[in-house]
Amino acid sequence: MTALISDPAAPSLRPRRALRTAGAAPLGMLLRSRLVGALASPHGVDSYLERFNPMWAAHDVRARIVSIRRETDGEAPVATLTLQPTATWRGHRAGQHVLVGVELPGSAKRHTRAFSISSAASGPGEPITLTVRAHDEGQVSSYLVRHAAAGEIVHLSQAQGEFTLIESPATPTISRLVFITGGSGITPAMSMVRTLLRDGYHRDGVAHAGRKVTFLHFARSPEDQIFADELAAIAEADNGIDVHLRYGDQLFSEFELRRLVPDYQDTDTWLCGPPGLVELVKAAYDGSTRLQMEFFKPAVARAARPGEEIEGDVSFTRAGRTVAASGASLLEQAEELGLKPEFGCRMGICFSCTRTKTAGTVRNILTGEESALPDEEVRICVTAAAGDCHIDL
Amino acid sequence: MTALIDETTTDPGVDEKYHGLTHEEIDRLGAELDALRLRIIADLGEPDAAYLRKVVKAQRSFEIAGRALFYLPVIGWVPAVAALSVSKILDNMEIGHNVMHGQYDWMGDPTFNSRMFDWDTMAPAENWKYGHNYMHHTYTNVVGKDRDVGYGILRMDPEQKWNPYYLGNPLWAFLLMTFFEWGVAVHDLEAEEVIAGRRPLFGGENAPVWRRIRKKMGKQILKDYVLFPALTGPLFLSTLAGNAVANLVRNIWTFNIIFCGHFPAGVATFTLEETENETRGQWYLRQMLGSANITGSTLMHVMSGNLSHQIEHHLFPDIPARRYPEMAVEVQEICERYGLPYNKGPLHKQLFSVFRKIVRLSFPGGTTKAAPVRGPQAVTEDSLAA
Numbered sequence: 007m008t009a010l011i012s013d014p015a016a017p018s019l020r021p022r023r024a025l026r027t028a029g030a031a032p033l034g035m036l037l038r039s040r041l042v043g044a045l046a047s048p049h050g051v052d053s054y055l056e057r058f059n060p061m062w063a064a065h066d067v068r069a070r071i072v073s074i075r076r077e078t079d080g081e082a083p084v085a086t087l088t089l090q091p092t093a094t095w096r097g098h099r100a101g102q103h104v105l106v107g108v109e110l111p112g113s114a115k116r117h118t119r120a121f122s123i124s125s126a127a128s129g130p131g132e133p134i135t136l137t138v139r140a141h142d143e144g145q146v147s148s149y150l151v152r153h154a155a156a157g158e159i160v161h162l163s164q165a166q167g168e169f170t171l172i173e174s175p176a177t178p179t180i181s182r183l184v185f186i187t188g189g190s191g192i193t194p195a196m197s198m199v200r201t202l203l204r205d206g207y208h209r210d211g212v213a214h215a216g217r218k219v220t221f222l223h224f225a226r227s228p229e230d231q232i233f234a235d236e237l238a239a240i241a242e243a244d245n246g247i248d249v250h251l252r253y254g255d256q257l258f259s260e261f262e263l264r265r266l267v268p269d270y271q272d273t274d275t276w277l278c279g280p281p282g283l284v285e286l287v288k289a290a291y292d293g294s295t296r297l298q299m300e301f302f303k304p305a306v307a308r309a310a311r312p313g314e315e316i317e318g319d320v321s322f323t324r325a326g327r328t329v330a331a332s333g334a335s336l337l338e339q340a341e342e343l344g345l346k347p348e349f350g351c352r353m354g355i356c357f358s359c360t361r362t363k364t365a366g367t368v369r370n371i372l373t374g375e376e377s378a379l380p381d382e383e384v385r386i387c388v389t390a391a392a393g394d395c396h397i398d399l
Numbered sequence: 400m401t402a403l404i405d406e407t408t409t410d411p412g413v414d415e416k417y418h419g420l421t422h423e424e425i426d427r428l429g430a431e432l433d434a435l436r437l438r439i440i441a442d443l444g445e446p447d448a449a450y451l452r453k454v455v456k457a458q459r460s461f462e463i464a465g466r467a468l469f470y471l472p473v474i475g476w477v478p479a480v481a482a483l484s485v486s487k488i489l490d491n492m493e494i495g496h497n498v499m500h501g502q503y504d505w506m507g508d509p510t511f512n513s514r515m516f517d518w519d520t521m522a523p524a525e526n527w528k529y530g531h532n533y534m535h536h537t538y539t540n541v542v543g544k545d546r547d548v549g550y551g552i553l554r555m556d557p558e559q560k561w562n563p564y565y566l567g568n569p570l571w572a573f574l575l576m577t578f579f580e581w582g583v584a585v586h587d588l589e590a591e592e593v594i595a596g597r598r599p600l601f602g603g604e605n606a607p608v609w610r611r612i613r614k615k616m617g618k619q620i621l622k623d624y625v626l627f628p629a630l631t632g633p634l635f636l637s638t639l640a641g642n643a644v645a646n647l648v649r650n651i652w653t654f655n656i657i658f659c660g661h662f663p664a665g666v667a668t669f670t671l672e673e674t675e676n677e678t679r680g681q682w683y684l685r686q687m688l689g690s691a692n693i694t695g696s697t698l699m700h701v702m703s704g705n706l707s708h709q710i711e712h713h714l715f716p717d718i719p720a721r722r723y724p725e726m727a728v729e730v731q732e733i734c735e736r737y738g739l740p741y742n743k744g745p746l747h748k749q750l751f752s753v754f755r756k757i758v759r760l761s762f763p764g765g766t767t768k769a770a771p772v773r774g775p776q777a778v779t780e781d782s783l784a785a
Contacts, residue, residue, distance in 0.1 A: 045626055047618045048517035053510065057459050107507075114448035116507035350533035353679070355716050357501040357513050358533055373437055383504060383512075 034093060037064035060159045063092040067162040069134075071154055077137060077232045084190065084232050085151040086124060086137045091162060097129045098165030100201035101194040101276065101300075106136065107161030110149055116161070118381060119146040122193035122278075122300075123165065124233075126200035137232060139190040169300040171198050172274065180217050181274065184267055186258070186287055188224040188279025192232055194300060195221065195276055203245060215246040220267050222250045224258065224283060258283055260290040272296060318394035323364065325399060331391035335371060336361075340386065340399060347386065347399050354388035361386050366395025418667070418684060419772025420737065428737055429680025435729055436715055439722050447719045448506050454493050454701070461486035465645070469631050469638040476641055483645035485702075488652055490519040492704025493720065499528055502719045520649075521584035523615040526608050530587045536716050540661060540668045540689035547661065548668065550575065550582065551591045554760040556668050561763040568761030579650035584612050652702070656693070659749040660709035662756055663691045665742050667769035686713035687734065688769060691742035692727070693749055700724065710741065738773030 036042060042051050042064075055062040061070060069089035077084040098104070107118040124137035140151035154160075171183075183202075185195040199221060206216035221240075225231045231251065241249035250266065252258075263270050270291070277287050277299040284299060291297040320339055321328045327343045337359055340347050350358030354372055360383050367378040369392040376392050386397065415421055420428065465483030468475040495518030497503070503511040510516075517524040530546060538544040542558045549555040553572055554565040575582050587608050593600045601609045623646065628639040667688040674685065693699070693707035700707050708723035711730055718726070734741040744752075759765050 041626070044618065044621050045630075047622055048519060048615075053455075054459060054463070057456060109448075109508075112445060114445040114506060118507070350529070351537040353537070353682070355536055356528075356532040357504070357717070358529070360501075360504075360514060372433075373440060383514075 034064065061090075061092055063094045065094060066092070067094050067164060068092050068159050069095070069162050071156050071158045071160065072133065073156050074151075074154060078230055078234075080229060082139050082141060082230075083151055084137060084139045084230075086135050087150060087154070088133060088135050089160070089162075090133045091131060093131045095128075095131050095134075095162070096164050097132060098123050098127060098134065099170040100127045100198040101170040102165040102167045102197075103169075103194070104134075104136070104165050105163035106146065106150070108146055108149060108154070110145060111153070117146045117379070118161070119144070121147075122197070124193040124196050124200075126197060126204045137190070137193045137196070139232075167300070169194055169276065169278070169298060171201065171276075182218045182220070182267070184270060184273050184275040185219070185221045185223075186263075186275060186277045186279070186283075187222075188283040189226070189230075190232065191278035191280070191283075191300070192223055192225075194278050195223075196233055198276065199240065199247065203240075203247075206246075209244075212243050213245055217246055219247040220250070221247060222252070222258075222263070222266065224252045224256070224279065227253055258286045258290075260286075263290060274298075276300075316390075316392060318366070318391060320391045321394075321396045322399045323396050331393070331395075333390055336368070336384070336386035336389050336391065336397055336399075339391070340397075345399065349387055352387045354385050357385060359386045360384070362398040363389075364396045364398055366391070367393040368395055416774075417673070417681060418688060419774050420684065420739075422678075422680075424737065424775055425678065425680035425684055427680075428733070429678065429683050431733055432683050432714055432730075433679070435726060435733075436718065439715070439718055439726060443505060443719065443722075447721065448503070448508075450721050451494070451498075451503055451506075451511060451719070454489060458486050458489040458494060461489065466627060469627070469634060469641055472634060472637070476637060480641045480644050480648070483642065484648035484652075487519055487645055487649040488702055491649060491653060492656070492706065493701055494704075495519070496704050496706070497720045499524055500532060501717045504717075517615075519619075521580040521612075521616050521619050522587070523584070523611040526587035526611055527583065532716070536713065538674070539686055539713055540666070541671055541674050541685075542668050544671055544674075546586070546589065546591075550586060551589070552582075553757065555662055555756065557760065557765040558668060558670075559760075561760075565761050568757050572757050576651055576654040577647065579654045580646060584616065587612070655746075655750060656703045656706055658753045659693050659746065660690060660706060660712075663742060663744070663749045663752040664756065665740060665768070665770035666691050683714060684739075686710070687730075687739060687741075688772070689713070691744075691749060693746050694743050695746055699746065710743075736778060737775050738778045740770030740772065742770060 037051055037055070045051075046054060051064045052066045055064060056066075060068060069091040072088040072090050075086050075088075077086055101122075103120045103122045105118050105120050107116050109116050121136045121138055123134050125133070125135040128134050136150075138147050138150050140148040142148070185198065187195045199215075199219065202215040202217075202219065203213040206214050208214065221237075223237075228234070231237070231253075237249050237251065240247050248266070267273055271294040273296060275291065275294075275297045277284060277297060279287075281301070284301065288297070288299070316331045316333050318331045319328050320331050320336065322340055322343070322345060325340075325343070325345050327345065329339055329343055332339060334342075337347060337349055337352070347361065348358055350356035352359075363380075363382050363384050365380050367376055368384055368389045369376045370384075371388045371390055384397075386399070417425060461482045465479050465481075465486055468479030468482060471479070495516065498511050498516045499513050499518070501513035504513050513528070535545055535547045540548060542548055542556050549559060552575065554561065554568055559565075588600060588605050589598070590600075592598050593605075598605055623642040624639055627642060628635045631638040667685075669685055669689070674681075677685070687710055690709040690713045692710050693703065695707060705720035705723045706712055708720070708727050711723035711726045712720065714730065715723075715726065731741050733739075
């Protein structure tokens with residue numbers, strides 16, 4: 007905890023709150039008024055404000071990168087980005103994530119990915135931090151960690167997700183909490199722990215969570231450990247939080263958890279990590295409603311190579327129907343199931359049939375180009391599944 | 400067009416041909432255009448995004464300048480109208496029309512997404528996209544199917560049966576030009592279907608269309624004819640008049656550009672029967688024979704949203720329009736090799752040609768001769784002779 011307070015790169019959250027709301031509210035109310043909306047129709051007031059300053063917004067949320075600090079090095083380095091959002095940011099509850107949109111250099115395409123917020127719960131317009139691991143296949147995470155620079159503007163959503171501390175930390179209870187995390191799954195739990203310490207009570211200048219907290223984390227190696235210094239400080243201080251770090255081959259065991267928290271199945275627990283860890287912990291909790299978890303995106307089957315038989319299922323998620331990928335267009339496959347999606351030209355020119363592919367790999371029938379980007383808009387009349395894929399239809 | 404079909408059906412030697420080309424030639428033509436399309440799509444990137452953002456920035460600046468200059472009594476009025484006219488033309492053509500075609504969807508920017516964008520004109524985006532992107536671009540120049548052939552109120556093709564109403568053709572065209580944005584908005588109510596008794600004007604399937612039109616018109620009227628004039632206080636009437644003139648300038652310009660796209664002499668029209676089971680190559684061929692370009696300066700191309708490259712736009716409606724000039728060089732070369740007409744001319748020439756057609760077709764009869772397709776055979780013979 008002390009590490010957070012003394013860390014110059016970490017945002018100081020409290021003093022700004024009063025200032026920002028006092029200064030921004032009347033102007034914000036005017037900019038969001040119906041009058042201004044009518045004057046700026048149909049493009050919206052933000053498209054004019056942005057012209058003057060990218061940090062001026064009435065509805066959109068953007069953020070300026072204040073600083074980027076390396077947490078770990080190695081093959082998949084981790085960095086913490088401090089972001090100053092526009093005044094439109096409504097704040098977040100500990101454990102929530104945010105969609106971050108960046109235009110990758112060279113391609114001019116905006117890519118949007120979800121990242122957990124690692125800083126303590128924020129109020130409107132307050133700065134936040136994201137702690138991001140650069141994956142080889144993750145273009146956005148890789149860009150943010152390796153190439154992004156302070157001063158750049160990124161696009162944000164409002165905070166989302168229900169993986170949050172159920173009770174408000176501002177109304178302390180004494181019930182015990184357990185966090186079990188693996189790898190970069192530590193970020194939402196870190197936000198919760200930081201919030202507990204910030205909003206708990208202080209004794210002799212030391213923040214106390216005000217309750218007993220068990221934090222069990224699994225990392226590949228000590229070198230890969232995110233927040234190592236801060237975790238060490240938290241572990242050392244008399245703050246109600248026990249930190250247990252496990253490395254490498256030390257897998258999760260029910261036996262160990264029972265030793266740490268004898269009645270763990272009746273204790274509020276937050277779990278976030280890779281699929282292997284999630285499976286083990288889920289089994290240990292045996293259906294207990296006290297366990298809350300957040301998954302990483304499920305791995306999607308590899309796309310078929312040209313000429314290779316296509317293997318995979320097309321799921322039309324809204325209709326709740328699934329069919330084996332046949333190589334026919336997604337529109338035809340939907341129609342075979344009796345679904346009636348909107349369409350127009352059926353040749354890829356009118357965009358009437360555009361839908362969102364939420365996950366999976368598809369092939370453009372006209373260009374042969376394959377794409378595995380999540381949340382991508384596709385024209386279903388000229389797009390076929392190239393493996394498992396999910397269509398919002 | 401009619402002459403061409405008669406020829407193909409009476410002459411046994413060219414029975415296998417479609418608009419002057421053999422099916423094999425049409426397939427090859429389609430493959431060449433597909434290859435060009437793929438090459439440009441693969442090349443889309445930073446410069447295209449930067450260009451769009453630059454145009455949007457310019458448009459917003461003209462708009463802000465225009466709105467602000469109305470506060471300057473008397474001397475500010477003409478520059479204000481000019482700036483606002485330019486703003487509306489850029490908004491509707493190089494930005495709105497092209498963005499709503501999905502030309503910039505690949506950027507992944509919601510601001511420039513065809514499903515989110517709306518433009519500064521009466522026609523609501525959703526209605527227009529159906530009538531334009533789907534009906535007009537899929538069934539281009541198919542008489543009876545492409546509702547942009549005469550817009551349901553003009554006689555622009557001899558195939559449209561004459562009646563005395565069409566004596567007013569020039570007058571109707573003039574009125575359509577003057578009130579173009581209103582005309583485009585109500586176009587989607589498909590008046591000819593209503594007159595034929597197949598649907599009620601404001602009810603049935605027209606109900607959601609009409610609801611969107613009312614809502615959008617309300618917003619446009621509120622902005623241009625109530626709020627901005629009111630904000631200039633005592634200059635209310637002067638601002639209101641200025642906004643009306645800016646809208647009129649945009650109406651006249653867009654009408655003229657659009658009418659030069661499909662109605663100059665030499666452009667072919669098609670029947671529904673001949674487009675049944677059309678191949679991709681045939682679709683390409685129809686787009687080429689059914690469109691005409693306007694030659695001119697870079698400024699003219701930008702202000703027309705590059706619709707001055709109507710042929711390229713119809714071949715590649717979802718490719719950013721700023722690429723049409725470079726693609727035109729190759730399309731023209733392909734046309735030459737296949738002995739296809741490539742209809743182009745300066746604005747005044749194309750306009751005069753359209754005007755003549757409007758007047759001629761206000762009277763019964765009339766023929767429009769599609770420019771002849773000579774075919775690659777003829778091209779080869781030419782080159783041998785040379």
